[in-house]
Amino acid sequence: MSSNQAQSSLFPENLRKRKRFGQIIYFLLLSCVLIGIVSLLILLVRILFDGIDWLSWHFLTNFPSRHPEIAGMKSAIFGTIWTIALTGSFTVPIGIGAAIYLEEYSPKSWFTQIIEINISNLAGVPSIVYGLLGLALFVQWMSIGRSVLAGALTLALLVLPIVILAAREAIRAVPDSYRQASYALGSTKWQTQKYVVLPSAMPSILTGVILALSRAIGEAAPIIAISALVYLTFIPTNPLSRFTVMPIQIFNWVSRPQDEFRGLAAAGIIILLLILLGMNSFAIYLRNRYQKQSEE
């Protein structure tokens, strides 16, 4: 370390001055944190303030309309439920399967390393690029059309890296003694996974899955590439129906110049944030319950 020789010049003698300077910087650093917190508060208060008047029961049960007083987000809410249910049913088994393979089965080889590097890079691919993938692969080449199914498959690929990373961490946290005990009783590798590792990793896996799905609920860009439509007045009846989702309905309202539609957009955002809040609280509840259990 070269700083040792330069010590006297690096640390000036006047301690009081240095401490006062430290105090000033301390407040600057504190204000950096406050900028983040205050921004969040302003954002939430502003949206609540703009949208609260537009919230009503018929906002949830009406279809979108040209007349803001009677417009609702029924088609978007049902579209979101369809999309997320399908997304979850694709991504959860595959994500957990991949995690089990990488944690428990894979040999330490260049091949495994490629899969790992690949997964971490996929997590950084912009969501709109996934939309283009879905548009070319599912909508066009596989002729699924601009349907719920195409949207859900796309979102499943988008959140897959998140599910895999969360599931791997959960599996890694299962103590090795559990596995050894299971082997000692004569179980096969798969029996150990199925009856010992997965059950004890499940709460944390679920937490990760919920967080991944709440990311998928908020995604608008890939769904726009898939669905194109932002204005729909029917709800999907099967996986091949056309669809819209809540963020897209909100986008549609935001992009209109009239103030009334801005109010509707804010109301839609409140609903969306409430759903996300609910899901995240549930994830935290699961994590806490699991932590308590493992302490007992």
Add this chain to the structure above:
Amino acid sequence: MKKNKDITTRSSVYKRSASSKIEGKAIKWILLACALLSVATTVGIVVSLVVQGWNFFMEVSLWEFLTGTRWSPILKPRAHGVLPLVGGTMLVSIIAILFAAPVGLGAAIYLSEYAADRVRRIVKPVLEILAGVPTIVYGYFALSFVTPSLQKVIPNMIVFNALSAGLVMGIMIMPMISTLSEDAMMSVPRSLRNGAYALGATRLEVASRVVVPAALSGIISSFILAVSRAIGETMLVTIAAGATPRLTANPLESIQTMTAYIVQLSLGEAAFGSLEYNTIFAVGLLLFFITLIMNLIGSLVVNKWRQKYE
């Protein structure tokens, strides 16, 4: 191994027959297929972008695409120079990182070096909420709050502009920088700090001359990853930054980013296979490569640092 087998054949609870061996093999292959799906996704992204982009580059030369300074794929006279879109993306991302880098780093230093445990346990989740808010919400926030507020200070600013989109993007990527940088600083060994205190350094001097330099690669990597995130961000810039492809360095003007262009054209439902339709894949391909390279550099920098400390 043989002894093992004897034991299992005797036990009645776990029967290990030939069929269960095949089952074990089959399961291993199924699990491997799950893991390989992620590789297939990457291949799928590259193939779909390249194949669709190929149709575009049959009609427009790569050179014209990468160096042209006018982007007008729909209105005649048509032009397919991507630089205005790249410029718009860069402008917003630079504004975002100029805001987010100092604020995020400041927050990280505060959380890692100053904050009491109790404070950190409250503040960190709050910042993570910021990172979890859907980007459409940030778009709304930029358009309905930040732009009108800025217009009070800069009266001649138009509604759709790069500045407010960039600032809100800065708020959005700030938690990413603070989280990753804080992780890097927390893993700087305690002994380095204690050494500096023993030499008579103040808390600030320890933070700024010991911890930050030691964690520098992690911090730089967090900046790179945050910029990459900003480049790929879509809804916020679609809503707040405008739809005017323009090569400008003036943040008060309306611009269009690469991502916002893809959304704009997708909304129009262009016919499959038309030149306009294929433009989004060409732009998407460029976007994919830019973010991929930045992510690779980011993880390369951080891996180097990991080797140094473990």
